[in-house]
Amino acid sequence: MPNVVSVDIDQQVARRALAACSNATGITLVEDGCVDDEQLRMEHWPRGVLLALGDWLASPAGSEFSVRRDLELHGVTCHPSGFLQRAGGA
Numbered sequence: 332m333p334n335v336v337s338v339d340i341d342q343q344v345a346r347r348a349l350a351a352c353s354n355a356t357g358i359t360l361v362e363d364g365c366v367d368d369e370q371l372r373m374e375h376w377p378r379g380v381l382l383a384l385g386d387w388l389a390s391p392a393g394s395e396f397s398v399r400r401d402l403e404l405h406g407v408t409c410h411p412s413g414f415l416q417r418a419g420g421a
Contacts, residue, residue, distance in 0.1 A: 349387040359396070361413040368411060381412060388415075 349361070365371040367381040387393040395418045402414040 349383060349393065357416070358399070358402070359415040359417075360410060361415060362410050364411045364413050365409040371407075371409070371411075384412060 361380070361384055364380045364384065366376040367378050372378075388396060388398070396415040397418065398412045399414040399416050400412065403411065
């Protein structure tokens with residue numbers, strides 16, 4: 332079962348939630364990046380999930396993870412760029 336991080340509240344909460352994944356193994360799913368996609372988002376949704384994810388992946392804590400776009404099997408997802416795998420993770 333993958334680790335699931337729900338970060339659809341705001342950018343600060345997203346960063347804190349992602350920090351908790353620093354020791355995760357296998358696949359981690361960061362939910363609700365669609366809030367930052369103009370074609371998918373609803374007007375009242377907060378923004379910042381993908382920005383926080385990008386910042387975290389560029390940090391030392393997230394640098395061991397890669398984005399697995401190949402796991403977005405249906406082409407449209409509420410979790411764009413949200414499937415992450417730690418290098419060497421199973």
